[in-house]
Amino acid sequence: MKALLLIAGGSTLVYAMLAVLMGVIPGIELSKTPPGPGVEPLTPLEAEGREVYVANGCSYCHTQQVRPLPEDAVFGRPTAAGDLAYQTPELLGSERNGPDLSDIGARQPSAVWQYMHLYDPRSVVPQSIMPDFSFLFRVVAQAPAGVTPVPVPKPYAPAHGVVIPTHKAVALVAYLLSLKQPPIPGYQPPSAAAPSAAPPSAAPGAAPAFDAAEGAKLFSANCAVCHQASGEGIAGVFPPLKGNAVVLAADPTQQIHVILEGLQGANVGDTVYPGQMPAFKSVLSDAQIANIIDHERTSWGNHSPLATPADVAAERAKLKHQE
Amino acid sequence: MQDIAAAAQPSLSPEDTRALRTVFNVYTICAALWLVFATFIGVILAFKFVYPEFWAHAGWLTFGRLRPIHTNDTFYAWASIGLVGIAYYVAARSSRTRLYSPMLAWIGLGLFNIAAIAGTVALDLGINDGTLEYREWIWPIRLVFLAALLVTAWNLIATVARRNTQGIYLSNWYTIGGVLWTCIISIVAIVPWYQYGLGQVAVSGFFMHNAVGLWFTPMALGILYYAIPKLFSRPIYSYALGVFAFWTNLIFYPIIGSHHFLFSPLPWWLQTIAIVFSVAMLVPVWAGSANYLLTMRGRPERLYRSPAMFILVGVLGYLIGSSQGTAEAFRSMQQIWHLTNFTVGHSHLTMYGFITFVIWGGVYGLLPRITGKQANNLLMGIHFWWATVGMIIYVLALSIGGTVQGLDWIHGLPFIDSVVNMAPYWLWRAIGGSMMFASHLLFLWNVWFMTYGKRQPKAFAVASTGVTA
Incomplete structure (x- = not known):
């Protein structure tokens, strides 16, 4: 009987203590975390x-x-x-x-x-x-x-x-x-990701080349769920980028503006679209946005002049100034 | 039952043997039926990854409701009932006494089954206690499960208390400990008043790993300490090493739960402690595995027979799966594997490669000793190979696929690419899973034969020696 009490009771006592230490006390303490x-x-x-x-x-x-x-x-x-x-x-x-x-x-x-x-x-x-x-x-x-x-x-x-x-x-x-x-006041995302993602813009003056693979990747990750990989959008819901006047325009300013600021109630080809586009200004870098724009400008039969990270930076600065 | 004088007699009455046989037998049948059901759900889930339209369009068929049914029923119905059935047999036989109370065993079995049935229905209706892994059952159902544990603990302790041996055989340390500790885990998990937000995350981390490591692990380890000496007709290699593993497992395991939430907002020190003790877990794991393997060593004529082969895979599953768990706990490894399908491969290597194979080894090795009826050797062999090969395919597919998934994320590919790249691995997983499921049907068939088949009196007439220390 003694042996049984020692093994069953002793081990259970040890376990109960560990359960309180590792389960209950952290539970109680961390439940008090303020919002x-x-x-x-x-x-x-x-x-x-x-x-x-x-x-x-x-x-x-x-x-x-x-x-x-x-x-x-x-x-x-x-x-x-x-x-x-x-x-x-x-x-x-x-x-x-x-x-x-x-x-x-x-x-x-x-x-x-x-x-x-x-x-x-x-x-x-x-x-x-x-x-x-x-x-x-x-x-x-x-x-x-x-x-x-x-x-x-x-x-x-x-x-x-x-x-x-x-x-x-x-x-x-x-x-x-x-x-x-x-947003957490004062929180800065680790800058490690941004420079590696945007090395071309580091060289001012020299127009960085459009990276087609990077553009396709970014488009797939950020844009394709609405505008679709085909660039055709979804009829009546998300506007097409294929043959879209904004994408075909020689001046990319408006396209940059839409990506930076988002859009609601887009009017494309006399159709008003109900979908809401998020703003990407705090999500994507200038180089990334330029790559996306250039992907859109060179895909699905679109042929329009390319945008550069400098164009994006200029528009971003203008918007900041307006605020 | 009150007659202590009768219990003290080493010779057991035929009624006692019959009662023990019926308990072991019916527990095994229930467990086998739950295995078939729970893994049938598992196969459906596997195919949903490949064909998302497969058995879809209805709430009660949706992935998110079926997944907890698969996990909870394999845990709390198949494995729990299967292990308890064998534990009763081991307790009575290693203590050279009768089962204290068949009635308590029946009550326990009823409660286990009520909990599992109610849990299955509730989860399928979308009624859960939050999607907190492995404790999704709502609290009234979890209380029923707790009641089943308490009844089981009472019955096991009372059986061992009436032993006709000098010491308490090591197996019973593990099984009685496992049941008692799990009662504590259950209470910690059910009581809601201290679990909010981040606090609940800490409790989830604790519960998730303790439910596995202080319920299934000690139960299965305890059964191994009985089954291996029986099947190999020699005492365990080192009794002391088994005792050492018992205490180290008890002390290290409760501390490692937070490794499920590395890089989460849980305090960094809590995560680090979990990593440190995940490494410490190698001590009981290697001590235990070495003890089993050294007991089996040098008896190939016994090893290459079906029940022992199940045990061997179970021991290797324990060794490899648990060591893999330690490797996964490092931050550098988690950066690749955390949140990927690698984890699912790991949980199958352990719950299946270790726990499930040990139950099979225990049933095939021990049940015929009391029913006197053997399963067909060929069918046992087919069961073994289908389950083993299926599991290897399953685990390899998800381990490789999970690594691909993790690297896709690290390389910054669009998220959907990681889904597309998983497609072939998910298909292989479904193939491996289907093989595993097919083998479970054979297991059910074999259990039927060990219960109602032809009696083979000569096979197990030899009384083994050396089990009790």
Whole structure:
């Protein structure tokens, strides 16, 4: 009996102490972490959307933790302790089969895109392997008053009727759009990434050559989900860049302006597009934007004069001055 | 049951043997059915990576609801029930006594099954306690599981307390310890009042690794300390080394959980401590593996038989999988592998290559000793090879693919490129996974034969010596 008590009881006592030390005390202490500057609780609708996110296990493929590593910089600034103040249950995730969503509301602010992507991810990203969430939508003969149907492209749309989001889809999109990392005052992203990404602009005066491969890569990473790899956009939702007057214009100023500042309600070829384009001024460097512009100006049958990082820098300076 | 005088008699009544046999048998059948179900879900999940439209368009078929069903049912239904069934047999036999209470065993089995069924239904309806890995079941269901653990602990302790041997055989240290520690883990995980935001991340890191390392690991290690001496008819190479591994495993394992959240906002020192003790884990892992391998050494005529081969893969799975875990815990390695599919390969190398193979070895090696019915050797062999080859394909595909994925990110490719580049590896994973699943159907068939098949009286008449120290 003594031996049993010693082995079972002794080891359990040791374990209980370790569990308190490594589980309970860190839990209690770190739960007190105050919210970071600008970190706000969710609105009731966003909170409901978060429940939809949790119920359907989105975090098994989408992390919400940007690591302080160069490869994570595309997803936003590193996640700080104060970002998690209102995040229970935590959704950091352990696998990144899909992109990190910590800052998705800023990176993809277009609600229309989010609805299309949830209804059928492949309607906007052909290579996507994300499950469709069509069960969060309804197909009706006619959209009720005040409800805008989801502009699902023809090959992905139901044969009859229109697609409208259920309340759950509305809440989920509200939640996704709420995912914006508030800036941390005084935080400077490590400058290591920027110079390596933009060595050509380091030599002032000499016009850096357009790097076609880099341009294609950046376009794929930042632009293709809306404007598509074909440059044709999505009819009625995201404008085409192929044959687009702004892209064909000899002067790239307006194109630079749109990329730096974003755009809403674009009017292209007498069509007004509902999609919302995010601003890239704090995301991409001058050289990167020049490469994207030049990719657009030399692809899909477009032939227009190239832009240089210096052009982008000039426009950026002008905008800063206007502020 | 109250009659202590009867229990003190070394000879067991036929009723006692029958009760132990029925408990071991029914636990194994339940476990095998859960294995088939949980891995069927796993195969569906694997194919969803290759064909995202496969079994889609409905909430109850969506990936994010099926994934926790696969993980929780392999953990808390297949592995837990399978291990407890063998642990009862080991406790009774190594203590030369009867199972303290078959009734408690039945209650425990009922609770395990109720928890797993309720958990499966709830998760499929999208009802969960947050997508906190391996503790997705809502708290009422987790309480049922905790009750099953408490019943099991009571029954195991009471059985060993009535032993007719001098010491407590090492196996029971591990199994009783595992059940008791897991009760603590469960309580720490269920109680919600201190887990908010970052605090919950810390608890998740703790829970995730402890549920694996202080439940499945000690249960499987304990079974190995009984099954290997039985199958090889010689005592364990070093009893003292086994005791040493017991205590080091207990002390190092609880500290390493935060290595699941390297580079996260968790305090840097907490992450660093986790890395240090992940390296320290090599001590119990190598001590344990060496002990098993040295016990098996030099008996090829016994090794190249099906039950022992399952055990051998299980021991190698423990050695390789756990050492790999240490390698993965370094920041430099995490920079490549963290958040990639490499981790999924690792978890299958351990939960499958180690735990699942040990359960199979235990069932094939020990169940016929009490039922007197052997599984067909050929079918056992096919089960072995399909499971082994399937697992190797599975783990290699995700290890290579996960490395490609991590390097794609480091090289700054557009994210979608890392998805496209994974396609062939996900296909191979689905192929390997399908082979593994097919072998589970054979296992179910074999369990049926060990239960209802023809009796082969001569096979296991020889009483082995040297198990009890």
